[in-house]
């Protein structure tokens with residue numbers, strides 16, 4: 187396993203959904219303090235799903251490429267799906283990540299958890315009452 | 320310098336299918352067979368506790384341990400009773416900050432550190448200042464990454480009790496002018512504590528020439544084992560400060576309600592010391608003496624010169640610290656424009672090249688440099704010009720894949 191699959195380099199060079207939304211429903215920032223990586227994630231939510239998403243931040247290629255790829259993965263998804271999403275799904279999509287860099291790769295995942303938590307446990311913006319059942 | 324590579328078995332390793340190029344000796348050095356063998360031989364043939372036994376084996380172990388102390392003392396121009404074995408630089412500095420603080424620092428006093436200190440020579444003084452109601456001040460650095468002696472002059476006063484300064488910065492590589500700092504500090508009536516973790520392994524260090532009062536360094540950064548380090552102090556100062564740890568050989572007489580202390584250096588060596596490690600450190604000192612510290616320094620200057628030249632010629636690289644190898648120790652810290660140091664280290668590791676990336680336990684310095692982290696290469700006796708060139712070539716490949 188090479189630590190930098192072409193996919194990572196491609197997303198690092200051409201990040202998707204990078205920037206900010208004019209009127210986000212969620213706007214959270216998360217950091218990997220020891221390495222100085224910072225990630226801001228914004229979501230526009232409609233009918234219980236992610237209608238639009240943007241990320242911004244600075245950090246290593248793995249965390250930033252992972253963020254770019256992750257925005258593609260979560261865009262259009264229902265919040266209830268995101269709430270049960272496992273971190274392995276992101277790692278697999280990245281093509282595997284070497285152990286010392288797991289924290290970098292999972293920064294977007296942790297940021298999304300924070301975003302979901304800030305939306306409340308359930309039932310916001312039309313999310314169904316039975317979201318987690 | 321003679322080719323020493325065959326003395327270091329680990330250099331025969333392959334990493335990710337490539338021959339290991341080890342450029343992280345500032346973190347810890349590799350060990351020659353002579354040191355590994357000295358430790359193994361101690362355990363095989365002479366292992367016993369020291370200073371206690373009346374039997375042959377204990378006498379032999381004690382002689383080996385004390386022999387190591389004499390070697391270390393001669394290596395830094397000190398007398399053996401001024402050489403205290405500790406677990407390493409960090410322990411030496413923590414112990415000293417405690418003991419010195421108890422004896423010499425009170426409310427309203429001032430302690431000076433510098434903006435380029437390793438956390439090990441910063442945080443113990445922070446705690447001391449807080450404990451005693453003293454003030455901690457940091458001497459600044461110039462844009463070239465050298466200590467601002469004018470600022471030191473300004474900050475020294477009759478309230479100054481301690482100046483704690485690194486001999487060689489583990490990030491900038493800067494060699495600080497300790498003799499001058501000692502003169503200035505003594506004029507103000509304070510004592511000088513030198514963190515020599517990055518100097519003693521790499522250049523001739525003589526405590527009399529430095530003129531300092533205390534000096535700390537680690538065995539594992541100078542070809543020796545982990546778990547042993549040194550605190551050197553002037554005899555009259557060591558005699559005037561209390562011990563840090565108590566129990567074991569450091570005691571002379573004990574009653575239920577009180578105790579008296581042994582002579583130096585034993586007063587500061589509580590409990591069973593790192594005996595085999597000290598013996599290993601003695602072997603490391605023998606090895607360095609045989610190579611000659613002037614030769615070691617010359618060899619590193621050549622390697623650092625090559626690294627600096629190569630890095631300076633790449634416009635995507637930013638270097639921290641002095642640009643002249645003669646003003647530097649064996650480390651060079653740098654960044655690739657827009658690329659996180661962790662990416663650089665991971666990609667180089669793919670090619671078997673081990674470098675450091677992070678804040679190198681010097682967060683205040685990195686804050687001053689305006690970067691969260693940096694890459695660092697550091698060299699030692701076993702590195703070669705070819706390795707530096709291989710590192711520079713690999714850096715171009717990192718830039719090709721991640722530069723933008």
Ligand SMILES: Cc1ncc(COP(=O)(O)O)c(C=O)c1O
Pocket residue numbers: 345346407408409410437439440485487488489514516517537680
């Ligand atoms: C300048 C400096 N001081 C102190 C230390 C701490 O040394 P040790 O971890 O051996 O206690 C180091 C090495 O990490 C260093 O480079």
